[in-house]
Amino acid sequence: MNHMLLVPILLPLICGALLMMTSRSPIGLVRLISTASSLLLLACALYLLTLANSAQIQVYALGNWSAPFGIVLVLDRLSALMLMVTAVLAVFVTLYALRGDDQRGGYFHALLQFQLAGINGAFLTGDLFNLFVFFEILLIASYALLLHGLGPARIRAALHYVILNLIGSGLFLIAAGLFYGVAGTLNMVDLARFVAQAQGDQVFLLEAAGALLMLVFGLKAAFLPLHFWLPRAYASATAPVAALFAIMTKVGLYAILRFSTLVFGAEAGAASGLGENLLWILALLTIALSALGAFAANSLVSLLAYLVLVSVGTLLAGIAVGSEAAIAAILYYLIHSTWVIAGLFLLADIIAKQRGELGSSFKVGPRLLNPHLLGGCFFLAAIAVAGLPPFSGFLGKVLLLQSVSDSAAWQLWSVVLVSGLIGVIGLSRAGSLLFWRHHNPTDSALPLDKTAFAIAALLLLSSPLLVVFAQPVITYTEAAAAQILDVQSYLQAMQLEDAL
Amino acid sequence: MELLVAIAIGVLTFSGVYLILRARTFSVALGLTLFSYAVNLFLFAMGRLHTGKPAVLSDAVSYTDPVPQALVLTAIVIGFAMTAFVLILALRAHTELGSDHVDGVEKPKAEPKQRKVMGKTNKLKRKRAGATR
Helix, strand or coil: CCHHHHHHHHHHHHHHHHHHHCCCCCHHHHHHHHHHHHHHHHHHHHHHHHHHHHCCCEEEEHHHCCCCCCCEEEECHHHHHHHHHHHHHHHHHHHHHCCCHHHCCCCHHHHHHHHHHHHHHHHHECEHHHHHHHHHHHHHHHHHHHCCCCCHHHHHHHHHHHHHHHHHHHHHHHHHHHHHHHHCCCEHHHHHHHHHHCCCHHHHHHHHHHHHHHHHHHHHHCCHHHCCCHHHHHHHCCHHHHHHHHHHHHHHHHHHHHHHHHCCCCCCHHHCCCCHHHHHHHHHHHHHHHHHHHHHCCEHHHHHHHHHHHHHHHHHHHHHHCCHHHHHHHHHHHHHHHHHHHHHHHHHHHHHHCCHHHCCECCCEECCCCHHHHHHHHHHHHHHHHCCCCCHHHHHHHHHHHHCCHHHHHHHHHHHHHHHHHHHHHHHHHHHHHHCCEECCCCCCCCCCHHHHHHHHHHHCHHHHHHHCHHHHHHHHHHHHHHHHCHHHHHHHCCCHHHC | CHHHHHHHHHHHHHHHHHHHCCCEHHHHHHHHHHHHHHHHHHHHHCCCCCCCCCCCCCCCCCCCCHHHHHHHHHHHHHHHHHHHHHHHHHHHHHHHHCCCECCCCCCHHHHHHHHHHHHHHHHHHHHHHHHHC
């Protein structure tokens, strides 16, 4: 057992607790602990990435209780990739928050670390109930982070967000209880083994539990009819929080991907491919309707929130296809969409600060103090997020479109391409209004914070870098997709295969 | 006994869902509490219902399934914390938005009534502001 598997959970948990205790000490110390924790987390995630890429699936049995009885942590290529995406994002979010946003309310850094502990735990755990616990940790941290800075808009958004997620938690527990009642196990790999052999009424009960779980994960991932909370929540959150939330929808998508490949995958017998057709339709509808939402948005942040939904729909389409090529493509797209949208949220905040009271709303406002720099950066980022060449969004979409064939192909091609066009029009409308139509500069505009801008620009730089290093990244995502589709390798890693 | 437990869970869920669908934050908080009670009972029942069986602590040959008990303990703790958070958030929303509607604003349909209510809350606000001054 490699004890490094515990570090991504323990490090932020301990640092978060430490930050709670030192909240009254000088801000320098708090910031130092938080930054050090995020940087260490990144180093740890990079180590785990190489570990997952070189070796077999790593299993860590907590308390040395072996697989079906104790709780296990599982590290495969997919979870290592998600950890790395989160850690990189966390470093940029922490650094950006140091530019003043962490002072708008108490305990920002502690909450950030708790949130990271929950997210990392959700990616690493191999136990269904443990997944519920980590979901609750990340959720309760996210409730408080969403409220960071307070104000009526945030409270209204948070009220919906909290109530919806509490209902989600209840449904999650019902699903977990059903799984345990039927299968007598909560270990996901053991569950996969049981589902493959289930017969008669058991299949229906397991499918009902699976459908409930998909509903809960769908609420986190925010695809079509479950997405209504997202635009308002993301648009009202403080900039670094909104950037961090770019990974939150991906936690839900990760859980859907994990369950649809492992538990209800090709080897699941009668329950195989649960809800795939429905997910496919919902994915296409999500892409189409959120592109329209992006077109109709009345502020830059709300436009970005709808672009988050477009990426959710695209990723969900890949999961619904479920082939190795499609999963490899969406994993690449997932890295791109998380970092670029987070970078855009930070950039939108920098732009909004130069527009005084108007913020990022689409009204003719004062002339920006640095129109060329910010406008140029926005232009390049918009190309990346809309999926135009030569940046990573284009590459991710091409990979996904190539991976589907026959009747699915024309559905996905038409929806993705038309919604891409609508997105481009929406983004160019935003850009021309923010940068070209203006009157004299306002007095309330803040001068450009060069460090903050550099942080946002560096995060956006990930898009060209993902294109330059596309070869190794795609090799990795292909290996990850092949691994998660090979359920037998998980049974072997947990030494459960003799029971099959 | 199974029938009784099933009916109890069903009634609790029904009342919980009904209250969650109401428009005021207080009834929603109550609904969430009832719903979480139903969920906890359901989780507990997933270990199957037995009478006269000891807990796993003893040396008896057959004992009740300890896993759902552990799960339900965790669920109760988490549910309790979340309910407390919702109540605080609802109070905060009421003071900050001047309304206990879940959307933070009154429905436009009840316009004449709404003005009265808003007037009341405004008066309250003024009173409070005066008190703090």
